[in-house]
Amino acid sequence: MQPAPSRLATRTFDLDEVRSEFPVLSRRIHDHPLVYLDNAATTQKPLTVLDRIDSYYRTENANVHRGVHTLSQEATDAYESVRPVMQRFLGAASSREIVFTKGTTEAVNLVAGSLARGYFKKGDEILLTGMEHHSNIVPWQLAAEATGAVVKVVPVNDRGELDLGAYQALLGPRTRMVAVVHVSNSLGTINPVRQMIADAHSMGVPVLVDGAQAVAHGPVNVQDLDCDFYCMSAHKVFGPTGTGVLYAKEEWLERMPPYQGGGDMISAVTFEHTTYHEIPHKFEAGTPNMAGVIGMGAAIDYLSAFDIEEIQRHESQLVTHATGELEELGGVRLVGTAAHKTAVVSFLPEGLHPYDVATVMDRFGVAVRSGHHCTQPLMDQYGIPGTLRASFALYNSLDEVDRLIDAVRKARKFLS
Amino acid sequence: MTATATIEERADEVVEEFELFDDWMGRYEHLIEQGKALPALPDAYRDEAYKVRGCQSQVWVAAEPTDHGTIQFWADSDAIITRGIVALLVRVLNDQPPAAVAGTDLAFLDRIGMKEHLSPTRKNGLDAMVRRMKLYAEALAST
Ligand SMILES: Cc1ncc(COP(=O)(O)O)c(C=O)c1O
Numbered sequence: 032m033q034p035a036p037s038r039l040a041t042r043t044f045d046l047d048e049v050r051s052e053f054p055v056l057s058r059r060i061h062d063h064p065l066v067y068l069d070n071a072a073t074t075q076k077p078l079t080v081l082d083r084i085d086s087y088y089r090t091e092n093a094n095v096h097r098g099v100h101t102l103s104q105e106a107t108d109a110y111e112s113v114r115p116v117m118q119r120f121l122g123a124a125s126s127r128e129i130v131f132t133k134g135t136t137e138a139v140n141l142v143a144g145s146l147a148r149g150y151f152k153k154g155d156e157i158l159l160t161g162m163e164h165h166s167n168i169v170p171w172q173l174a175a176e177a178t179g180a181v182v183k184v185v186p187v188n189d190r191g192e193l194d195l196g197a198y199q200a201l202l203g204p205r206t207r208m209v210a211v212v213h214v215s216n217s218l219g220t221i222n223p224v225r226q227m228i229a230d231a232h233s234m235g236v237p238v239l240v241d242g243a244q245a246v247a248h249g250p251v252n253v254q255d256l257d258c259d260f261y262c263m264s265a266h267k268v269f270g271p272t273g274t275g276v277l278y279a280k281e282e283w284l285e286r287m288p289p290y291q292g293g294g295d296m297i298s299a300v301t302f303e304h305t306t307y308h309e310i311p312h313k314f315e316a317g318t319p320n321m322a323g324v325i326g327m328g329a330a331i332d333y334l335s336a337f338d339i340e341e342i343q344r345h346e347s348q349l350v351t352h353a354t355g356e357l358e359e360l361g362g363v364r365l366v367g368t369a370a371h372k373t374a375v376v377s378f379l380p381e382g383l384h385p386y387d388v389a390t391v392m393d394r395f396g397v398a399v400r401s402g403h404h405c406t407q408p409l410m411d412q413y414g415i416p417g418t419l420r421a422s423f424a425l426y427n428s429l430d431e432v433d434r435l436i437d438a439v440r441k442a443r444k445f446l447s
Numbered sequence: 448m449t450a451t452a453t454i455e456e457r458a459d460e461v462v463e464e465f466e467l468f469d470d471w472m473g474r475y476e477h478l479i480e481q482g483k484a485l486p487a488l489p490d491a492y493r494d495e496a497y498k499v500r501g502c503q504s505q506v507w508v509a510a511e512p513t514d515h516g517t518i519q520f521w522a523d524s525d526a527i528i529t530r531g532i533v534a535l536l537v538r539v540l541n542d543q544p545p546a547a548v549a550g551t552d553l554a555f556l557d558r559i560g561m562k563e564h565l566s567p568t569r570k571n572g573l574d575a576m577v578r579r580m581k582l583y584a585e586a587l588a589s590t
Contacts, residue, residue, distance in 0.1 A: 384526035387526050387529075390528050394472075402570070416505070445475070
């Protein structure tokens with residue numbers, strides 16, 4: 032993707048050791064060892080994350096930013112210490128640019144909801160792509176509905192790549208926003224967001240990047256990308272659910288109106304007038320998910336200990352092996368064959384329905400996702416009811432890929 | 448199966464059949480066979496208005512009153528496992544009095560180890576299909 036930010040790898044990647052750090056991987060499903068290949072939906076959690084959340088609740092729990100008592104101070108410090116962790120992880124210029132959210136969905140809604148109040152005008156165009164997750168479509172539709180703006184869509188080709196020529200042609204004087212997925216969850220395509228951002232900026236248009244699927248699989252540096260907004264979920268990078276980050280350039284956070292009101296986001300409240308807290312707190316109304324944010328910090332520490340390129344090499348071996356074996360099987364349609372892709376293999380055995388195949392594969396202990404993966408427009412374009420999606424993470428092994436292939440073979444035999 | 452058997456009796460019959468199989472493969476094969484025996488959905492009903500679009504699979508369901516006061520169901524699915532469940536539901540609920548359909552709990556699916564397919568979180572359209580069947584039965588029962 033982009034040049035790696037300055038993270039110091041302190042561990043060499045040892046697969047057996049890594050696997051032993053994820054307790055759930057030792058489960059058995061229907062009498063088979065679990066093969067967990069639904070990492071794009073959510074990743075499993077290492078012991079360090081579990082322990083961190085446990086010890087937070089056992090020994091540090093108090094509300095943040097509220098009390099002068101020692102425990103509250105400690106909780107606040109622990110919570111706020113994650114902001115610079117996320118700043119470094121994403122390569123942001125300042126920790127003031129890190130807003131904690133529930134996840135990617137809330138991050139997109141925050142931006143779309145806030146910009147719907149004053150920024151978008153009737154006739155403005157919001158440019159999305161044909162491979163967006165529903166969570167990067169619907170918030171913009173809501174914003175468009177509220178303001179009279181219109182949503183335009185960059186087409187996707189048969190390999191699952193964006194049509195950059197069409198994108199450049201669609202960028203026009205009415206375009207006020209571009210929102211694009213960094214890595215597609217249903218196809219694995221890595222989009223050329225750096226180029227797309229440069230194109231948009233040359234027209235004075237800001238860009239939001241949905242990084243939900245990118246952060247666990249490659250280095251991300253928001254300053255290098257020069258994106259205006261970047262969204263991610265902790266649970267897709269080995270962290271807990273219910274937390275994530277909106278990165279936004281400081282100038283945007285300063286100029287955007289708050290998204291939700293409540294405690295923690297204000298500096299003074301009277302019934303006549305309320306003044307808001309400074310960024311990023313202006314966007315964090317109410318008691319936050321403290322254990323979640325602290326767990327997210329532990330997850331990022333876990334991942335950052337490795338050389339991300341080593342992980343990329345490992346995952347690309349898994350993808351290459353899976354793709355090759357599926358091709359070898361014959362009669363399997365691969366969906367999403369972009370030149371640049373990450374750890375996702377989407378496929379469909381001809382003549383079979385993904386629901387049936389996934390149901391039978393589960394009986395062999397293999398967990399894959401079936402369905403439209405919240406990218407219904409894309410499936411409609413391909414004229415298929417959905418796909419089976421095997422999505423990998425650093426703890427998956429080549430043996431597990433063989434189990435995947437074996438389960439596909441058995442499911443096909445059983446169903447035809 | 449006789450036209451006069453109650454929902455309970457037909458459900459028991461289904462459970463007995465499934466008990467003949469001692470592994471999941473046998474049960475699922477039997478389920479898929481049930482789907483193959485499902486009466487074809489009339490073309491008029493293969494339409495958006497009768498479709499329940501799940502995240503995972505799609506289901507069509509339609510109902511007609513019969514001249515002897517019961518309900519006739521027509522249904523189908525694009526996935527064969529879902530279609531098997533659809534077929535069991537139609538087999539058990541077809542030609543039954545509306546009040547009986549509206550009041551049934553479909554516990555027999557649990558007894559054959561297929562209950563998970565009916566979970567709303569499964570998003571295969573089956574849960575919404577059952578709701579439509581019951582709504583139709585309730586409407587008919589109250590007229
Ligand atoms: C590309 C993409 N964007 C957004 C989301 C939404 O993330 P979350 O549900 O964690 O808010 C997902 C997760 O499914 C995703 O894969």
